[in-house]
Amino acid sequence: MDEIQKHLLETIADLHGIPEGAYNIRSNSKPLARASTANIEITPKTDKDGIDIRIKAGTKNEAVHIPVIMDKAGLKEMVYNDFYIGEGADVVIVAGCGIHCGGDDGSEHDGIHTFYVGRNAKVKYIEKHYGEGDGQGEKIMNPTTIVEIEEGGYMEMETTQIKGIDSTKRITEAKLADDATFIVKEKLMTHGKQYAETGFEVELNGENSSTNVISRAVARDTSKQLFLAKIRGNNKCHGHSECDAIIMDNAKISAIPEITANHLEANLIHEAAIGKIAGEQLIKLMTLGLTEKEAETQIVNGFLK
Amino acid sequence: MLELRNVSFGVQGEKGHKEILRDVQLTIDDRKFVVITGPNGGGKSTLAKLIAGIEKPTGGQILFDGEDITDWDITRRARAGISFAFQQPVRFKGITVKDLICLAAGDQKLSTSGVCKYLSEVGLCAVDYVNREVDASLSGGELKRIEIATIIARQATKLAVFDEPEAGIDLWSFQKLIKVFEKMHAKQQSIMIISHQERILNIADEIVLIADGRIKKVGTKDEVLPELMDVAGSCNFYREEGDA
Numbered sequence: 109m110d111e112i113q114k115h116l117l118e119t120i121a122d123l124h125g126i127p128e129g130a131y132n133i134r135s136n137s138k139p140l141a142r143a144s145t146a147n148i149e150i151t152p153k154t155d156k157d158g159i160d161i162r163i164k165a166g167t168k169n170e171a172v173h174i175p176v177i178m179d180k181a182g183l184k185e186m187v188y189n190d191f192y193i194g195e196g197a198d199v200v201i202v203a204g205c206g207i208h209c210g211g212d213d214g215s216e217h218d219g220i221h222t223f224y225v226g227r228n229a230k231v232k233y234i235e236k237h238y239g240e241g242d243g244q245g246e247k248i249m250n251p252t253t254i255v256e257i258e259e260g261g262y263m264e265m266e267t268t269q270i271k272g273i274d275s276t277k278r279i280t281e282a283k284l285a286d287d288a289t290f291i292v293k294e295k296l297m298t299h300g301k302q303y304a305e306t307g308f309e310v311e312l313n314g315e316n317s318s319t320n321v322i323s324r325a326v327a328r329d330t331s332k333q334l335f336l337a338k339i340r341g342n343n344k345c346h347g348h349s350e351c352d353a354i355i356m357d358n359a360k361i362s363a364i365p366e367i368t369a370n371h372l373e374a375n376l377i378h379e380a381a382i383g384k385i386a387g388e389q390l391i392k393l394m395t396l397g398l399t400e401k402e403a404e405t406q407i408v409n410g411f412l413k
Numbered sequence: 414m415l416e417l418r419n420v421s422f423g424v425q426g427e428k429g430h431k432e433i434l435r436d437v438q439l440t441i442d443d444r445k446f447v448v449i450t451g452p453n454g455g456g457k458s459t460l461a462k463l464i465a466g467i468e469k470p471t472g473g474q475i476l477f478d479g480e481d482i483t484d485w486d487i488t489r490r491a492r493a494g495i496s497f498a499f500q501q502p503v504r505f506k507g508i509t510v511k512d513l514i515c516l517a518a519g520d521q522k523l524s525t526s527g528v529c530k531y532l533s534e535v536g537l538c539a540v541d542y543v544n545r546e547v548d549a550s551l552s553g554g555e556l557k558r559i560e561i562a563t564i565i566a567r568q569a570t571k572l573a574v575f576d577e578p579e580a581g582i583d584l585w586s587f588q589k590l591i592k593v594f595e596k597m598h599a600k601q602q603s604i605m606i607i608s609h610q611e612r613i614l615n616i617a618d619e620i621v622l623i624a625d626g627r628i629k630k631v632g633t634k635d636e637v638l639p640e641l642m643d644v645a646g647s648c649n650f651y652r653e654e655g656d657a
Contacts, residue, residue, distance in 0.1 A: 389505055391467055392502075393516065395496065396516050396519075396563065397488060398488065400488070407508070409507075
């Protein structure tokens, strides 16, 4: 790995080299390193590009890292990664994609991650997207996440895209069985002429299933964002979606929450708020000696923390 | 030393120009503890905002340590040593109590125990608060105390301006609050507090009575209080009705 690749890896996965435990590092559309453990098996797919990650039932306190880094311009890839999380397992999965684009040809990483979360299993899934480089080439990422959670299963998804991705279309679809829980925490910042679209579709099929989709977004310069959240309550369930966005400069943001109750005992709430940074927040920090610009940075960083 | 020379402030309202403050002459000497009091709507908060630079006067001059700061922005005044505690503290999503105290202290690496020192001065058990966000999850009284802690944390303060610091604070904490002001006073800082509380009036060096946008009286508590009763109790409409 060279310095650029190491930097990308550190940014998207907090890794300072090859991690411990199970991992699969993909670099410029090729596997760079891979390791399985006694409980977590990673195998390449034979019919298409991608890997299968099988986590044995009852696996506890283990982590899987599957970062993707691209530093060659002009690459375009489509990857299928399937995760099978066994009954009662409790694991952390860290994914993420970093693109360094030094040339004028664009780079595109599209991925479909499918999660099969077994009975009473618990998964924390962390995903970071990041782009850098002086080239004119567009850095594009289109991640799709498909989630199926069995009875009593729990999945928390933390997704972050803070910098450098020119265009993204993110789709997340989840189906929940009885007593299953799906939590999403999304952080998104767009700048320049970037475009980001993020869509959630959650089917609350099981009794006492619940979901909470929380998005915090900042759009600056002339960037555009579209947030869509659809929650369907098909049983006795709880659903909540919240989009909280700060708009700056000449950016545009749309938030379209949709909730559908198909059951008398479905309890669904949506919240969406878009606004510029409150003047009084800037004033307070300026009375502490910060300049207006410094105050703005603190407010945005805190909001996306 | 802070000096206001013929300071006026007006706004353009639906019914034309409205004068909020008129020809205010006021001097706050170094190390002085001044309380500004008077009826609601008299222009007290506006005066505090003019000093902090949040509003710009429509007439007159403001001098601080001999320099004309009338055209200085908020940041420059803060850096020169003017601190301002909001009447209604601002909430921030994502910014923690510790973040805010660190920003106030101008020290991003302030230790948790350093932050705790400031919080305990305002009667907050620091362990419960340092990592909480300064957002809607805090009560009005908690926010108010954190606001005051940000002023204590500012090392550069020469003049601290508090806009109704006692509002929303419970009786027990009120004792602590009085101690905070006394301690700042002992540290040779000038203090200006907008307040209606007799216990705050009691510890002031000087009381300034403002009503109808003008300074009505400057003096000790005994000198100003009778006049305050007179101003605050005057409701011509009610009197006329009563006389009729």
